[in-house]
Structure formats: structure tokens, C-alpha cells
Amino acid sequence: MTPLGFLDYLIANRMEVLAKTAEHLYLVGTSVGIAAFLGVPTGILLTRREKLRRPVLGFVNVLQTIPSLALFGFLIPVPLIGGIGARTAIVALTGYALLPIVRNTFEGIRGIDPAIRETGLAMGMTDAQLLREVELPLALGVILAGVRLATVIGVGIATIAAAIGAGGLGEFIFQGISMVNNQVILAGAIPAALLALAADAGLGRLERRYLKWHTTDRE
Amino acid sequence: MVEFDEVSLRLGGRVVLQSISFGLERGETAVILGQSGAGKSSALRLVNRLLEPTAGTVRVDGIPTTKWDPIELRRRIGYIIQQIGLFPHRTVAENVSLVPRLLGWERSDQERRTAEMLELVGLPRSEFALRFPAELSGGQQQRVGVARALAADPAILLADEPFGALDPVTRSELQREFQDLTHRLAKAVIFVTHDVREAIRIGDRILLLEEGRIAFSGTPAEFRGSELDAVRAFQPEAGE
Numbered sequence: 001m002t003p004l005g006f007l008d009y010l011i012a013n014r015m016e017v018l019a020k021t022a023e024h025l026y027l028v029g030t031s032v033g034i035a036a037f038l039g040v041p042t043g044i045l046l047t048r049r050e051k052l053r054r055p056v057l058g059f060v061n062v063l064q065t066i067p068s069l070a071l072f073g074f075l076i077p078v079p080l081i082g083g084i085g086a087r088t089a090i091v092a093l094t095g096y097a098l099l100p101i102v103r104n105t106f107e108g109i110r111g112i113d114p115a116i117r118e119t120g121l122a123m124g125m126t127d128a129q130l131l132r133e134v135e136l137p138l139a140l141g142v143i144l145a146g147v148r149l150a151t152v153i154g155v156g157i158a159t160i161a162a163a164i165g166a167g168g169l170g171e172f173i174f175q176g177i178s179m180v181n182n183q184v185i186l187a188g189a190i191p192a193a194l195l196a197l198a199a200d201a202g203l204g205r206l207e208r209r210y211l212k213w214h215t216t217d218r219e
Numbered sequence: 220m221v222e223f224d225e226v227s228l229r230l231g232g233r234v235v236l237q238s239i240s241f242g243l244e245r246g247e248t249a250v251i252l253g254q255s256g257a258g259k260s261s262a263l264r265l266v267n268r269l270l271e272p273t274a275g276t277v278r279v280d281g282i283p284t285t286k287w288d289p290i291e292l293r294r295r296i297g298y299i300i301q302q303i304g305l306f307p308h309r310t311v312a313e314n315v316s317l318v319p320r321l322l323g324w325e326r327s328d329q330e331r332r333t334a335e336m337l338e339l340v341g342l343p344r345s346e347f348a349l350r351f352p353a354e355l356s357g358g359q360q361q362r363v364g365v366a367r368a369l370a371a372d373p374a375i376l377l378a379d380e381p382f383g384a385l386d387p388v389t390r391s392e393l394q395r396e397f398q399d400l401t402h403r404l405a406k407a408v409i410f411v412t413h414d415v416r417e418a419i420r421i422g423d424r425i426l427l428l429e430e431g432r433i434a435f436s437g438t439p440a441e442f443r444g445s446e447l448d449a450v451r452a453f454q455p456e457a458g459e
Contacts, residue, residue, distance in 0.1 A: 119304030122267055122377075123318050123367075124294030137308045 006186040013187065017172075021191050023086075024168035027161060028154040028199075031090045035097030036147055042098075043105025043143075044131065057106070060099040068092065068157045072164045089158065089166030096157055097150035104146025108139030141211045148203035155196040159188065169195075220245055220375055220407040221266055226275035228261055228431075235261045237431045238275070245374060246405040248398070250422030252412060252453070257428045259411040263377045266409065267296045279375065294318055297368030297376040297406075301383045303360050305352040311337070311363050312348035318371040336366035339400065358389035365397065369404070376401060378410045382417070394420055415453050419443070427453065 010017055046053050066074075071092045075082045081091045112135060120130045136143075162170030172188025175181075221243040228236040235258040243249050251259045264270040265277045268289045277284045279292060305314050315336050316329040324332070334344045340362040352360055361381060368376060381397075382390045398421050401408045412418055418425050419439040427435035427442075427449055434449035435442065442450060 113302070113304075115300060115302035115304040116306060118269070119298065119300060120306075122269060122293055122296075122298040124290045124292075124321055126290055129321070134306060138306075 006183040006190070009183040010187050010190075017169075017187060017191060020167065020169045020171055020188070021195065023166075024155070024158055024170075024192065024195060027086060027089055027093060027158045027166060027168050028151060028195075031093030031158075032097045032147060032151050032154055034090070034094045035101050035150060038094075039098050039101030039146075040105050040143060043102045044109065046102070046106045047109045047135075048127075053106075057103065060102050063095045064099045066095075068096070068160050069163060071095070072161060076164060084165045086161075086166045088164055089161035089168075093154050093158060093161070097154055100146040100149040100153070101143070102146075104142050104149075105139065108142030108146075109135045111142065112138050141207055144203060144207040144210065148200060148207065151199045151203060152196045155192055155199060159192055220280065221409065222276075222278040222281075223262075223265075224276045224278065226265065226272045226277055228258070228265065228270065229273040230261065230270075235431055236265075236272075239431075239433055240275075241426060241433070241436065243407050243409060245407050246402065247423050248401060248406075248408040248410055248421060249424045249426060250410045250412060250418040251426050251428055252415065252418040252422075253428035254413055258431045259413075259428055260379050262428070263379055263409060263411055266375070266377055267293045267298060294322055294371065295373050295375070297371075297373040299361075299364050299368045299376070299378045299381040301380040303352075303364045305360055305363055305367070307352050310349050310351055311342070311355070312344070314352065314363055315366045315370050317367060322371055332370055333366075336370050337363075339369070340366045341396070342366070357385055358393065361385060361393060365393075365400075369400075369406075372404075374407060376406045376408045378408065380412055381410075383412070383414070390417075391420075397421065 042056060046056055072088065075088045075092055076084065078088075082088050116134065116138070117130065120134045125133070158166075158168050159170035159173055162168055162174050169188040169192045173185050176184030176186075176188065223239045223241050226236060226239045227234070239262065241249065251262055253259045261270060265272055265284065266279065268284045268287060271285055279287065279296070284292060306317075309317075312330075312333050316333045319329045319332055333348070337344045337347060342359060342362055347355070347359070347363075352363065355363065364381065368378075378397075382393050385393065394417060410418075410421055412421075419442065422439055425435070425437065425439055425442045426433055429449050435445060435447055437445070445451070
């Protein structure tokens with residue numbers, strides 16, 4: 001294999017690589033989207049209900065520790081959310097995306113200077129106003145960082161989803177392993193790595209745009 | 220305006236205030252003086268119902284705070300704290316117009332009021348309205364804090380060591396302006412501090428709080444002349 005042999009392979013199979021990249025993006029985008037939809041409200045709830053903190057954070061923590069290949073395997077026989085294919089993969093990926101999003105939402109809000117919360121309250125803000133006008137805007141940077149982390153982790157884990165027929169760039173990797181062909185492995189691994197970098201950079205830009213009030217050093 | 224009637228407060232099993240009674244009229248500034256942990260800030264928080272008394276009654280406009288809707292009560296009381304608590308993601312103008320906005324004022328009224336308030340605290344609107352708090356000095360931030368607390372024209376103003384973090388020159392400047400302003404606007408002010416000189420300079424009346432009880436109550440002149448141990452313990456600082 002020439003050092004750049006995989007490039008030739010990539011170019012020869014570019015349509016397939018693009019299709020798999022799109023599948024990959026779909027898996028990660030959908031699961032992170034669902035996880036944000038569920039995880040941000042959950043994180044907010046945890047700042048309001050102290051009793052729920054330990055069980056909920058514990059649950060998403062445990063979810064994170066299940067080896068991904070095993071989780072995909074466990075889900076196959078489960079009715080409705082299981083089976084072979086993309087749906088099962090999205091369920092599992094959503095589970096992995098929950099921890100950074102729930103955790104960052106919770107910590108982001110809890111990390112706000114108590115003096116700011118207190119003045120908000122003392123000025124006569126209702127809880128909803130405090131959340132909408134003060135806590136969420138101030139925690140947004142940390143929340144977005146959680147979404148970003150979840151996305152980058154998701155791009156990696158999604159390669160394994162090919163093992164249960166969910167498609168994505170992992171197919172090249174598994175194919176390459178069974179063929180003992182590094183070029184094919186790299187055709188999956190390199191676009192996946194680039195995807196992770198691009199997602200990281202893109203969401204990082206978004207983060208900075210929303211934090212324009214951070215104009216000078218504060219603390 | 221504000222009346223403490225045999226008020227006691229317990230927080231987490233600890234006695235913070237014991238049988239505190241005093242009243243405050245419009246145009247009057249009462250300074251609560253005491254060492255840290257004496258219960259000064261807790262006394263303030265009882266007025267806007269961030270805390271509720273364990274025993275006794277705190278009345279605002281003759282009505283016990285526990286009978287007030289806390290949101291409505293708080294919107295009628297200005298509040299300034301040492302940490303300032305400006306919203307860092309909001310401009311100076313947005314910070315100042317907060318309570319008028321919460322009260323549902325017309326936008327044009329909010330803007331007019333904000334401009335007035337900024338003039339009042341010596342921060343011309345043209346220069347400061349659109350800046351963020353992080354772009355201001357500590358003294359300027361605290362001026363915005365004062366403007367914000369006064370914006371909805373509350374009859375009552377609570378101040379919790381508002382100038383404690385400022386350098387001495389800025390502090391005495393703000394003390395003078397604050398006293399001038401609150402008397403001119405005839406506010407009922409409760410001002411908390413551990414600084415004797417500040418208490419004497421700002422207060423019409425000084426309440427010395429010691430371990431949750433009022434150890435002394437009187438005018439600054441009476442305070443200086445007092446032979447009480449608790450007062451004398453505080454006096455040496457005044458000569459520093």
C-alpha cells in the first residue's frame with residue numbers, strides 16, 4: 001500500500017463515501033437533537049428539584065459507562081426502539097449524548113454567580129423570568145459546550161453503529177477490518193475524524209457568537 | 220413604611236435575629252451596623268421577603284410581608300448589594316430598565332426613565348447606555364446598581380454594603396451622592412454596613428446589631444457619645 005493509497009480509494013469511491021458521510025451525519029444530528037430536546041429541560045428541572053439530582057445524574061452517568069457495542073447489541077431484541085438499523089442506533093446514541101447535555105445544563109445554571117440570581121429575585125422576577133432572561137442566557141455557553149462535546153463523542157460512537165446495520169462511515173471500517181485492508185478502514189476513519197473536527201469548530205463558532213457580551217475579561 | 224415588630228429569625232437551627240423592633244419613615248435612612256455574621260443582611264432580606272420571620276412580623280406599608288405577593292412586594296423595593304449583581308449579558312440601559320420593564324411600562328417611558336436615572340447617577344446615557352457591565356469600572360458599575368434600584372421609583376431602598384468593594388476615594392464620593400440622592404427623593408432607606416464611619420456619614424439613625432439583638436439605637440451624634448460597651452467596642456475604628 002502506498003502512503004496515499006487510501007486517497008486513490010477515496011476518490012474512486014467518492015460517491016459512496018459521501019453517502020456514508022451523510023448517513024453518519026444523520027445518525028449523529030438526529031440523536032444529538034433528540035438528546036438536547038430531552039436533556040436541556042431535564043438539566044433545568046434538576047436545578048429546581050434537588051431530590052431528582054442524584055438519581056437522574058446517576059442514571060445518565062451509568063448510561064455513559066455501558067460499552068457502545070454492548071448497548072447496540074442489547075437493543076436489537078427490544079421491541080419498538082430496537083431491531084436492526086438506524087433507529088436502534090439513534091436510540092443508543094441519544095443515550096450517550098444525554099450526559100454531557102444534562103450535566104452541562106445543570107452545572108451551567110448552578111455556576112451562575114448567586115448574587116446575580118439574588119438580585120433577579122429581589123427585583124421581583126418570577127422563576128420563569130429568571131430562567132428565561134438570566135439563567136439560560138448566562139448558561140448558554142456551557143450548555144452549547146455540552147452539545148458540542150456530545151456531538152464529537154457521537155461522531156466516534158456512530159462508527160460502531162454499522163455493526164447493527166445502521167450505516168454510516170463505520171461500514172468502511174468494519175469492511176476494512178474483515179478485508180484486512182487499511183485503505184478501506186481509513187476511508188471510513190478519516191472522514192469521521194474530519195466530521196468530528198468540523199462539528200467541533202462549527203459549534204465552537206456558534207458558542208462564541210452567542211457570548212458576544214463576554215467582551216472583556218470578567219473574572 | 221417599614222416596621223419590625225418583635226422579629227426573630229432562625230436559619231438552619233441557628234438563631235440569627237432575636238426580638239428586633241424598629242420602624243422606618245419616608246425620607247429616613249436607618250443604618251444597620253454590625254460585624255459580619257451579626258444578622259444584618261438577613262434583616263434586609265426579611266423586608267423583601269427573600270426570608271420570612273420565624274416569629275414576629277415585618278410590615279411594609281402596614282401589611283405583613285407574609286401577606287404580600289412576594290413578586291409585587293419586591294418590585295416596589297429597590298435593592299443594592301455589594302456584589303452589584305448587574306446582569307453581565309445585558310447593557311447598562313437594559314439593566315437599569317429592568318424593573319420598569321417587569322412592571323410593564325411603555326417602552327418610551329422605560330427609555331425616558333433610564334436616561335433620567337443614568338443622568339442622576341452621573342453616567343450620561345449617550346456614553347454609557349449601550350455598554351456592558353464588564354466595560355465599566357467598579358464605581359461605575361455600582362452607580363448603575365443604584366440607578367437600577369431607583370428606576371421604578373420605589374419608596375423603600377435596601378442597600379447591603381453597596382460600597383464595600385470600592386476604593387476609599389470612590390467610596391466616599393458615592394456615599395455622599397447616595398445620601399444626597401436618597402434624601403432628595405425622600406426614600407426610606409435601610410443601609411447595612413460594618414463600617415462605622417460609613418454608618419455615621421449616611422445614617423439618620425444607627426441600629427447596632429450584636430449577636431442578633433439591637434444593642435444600640437439612636438442618632439449618629441448619640442452613637443458617638445454613647446458609653447455602652449457594645450458601641451465603644453466599635454468606636455476605635457472611627458479614629459483610624
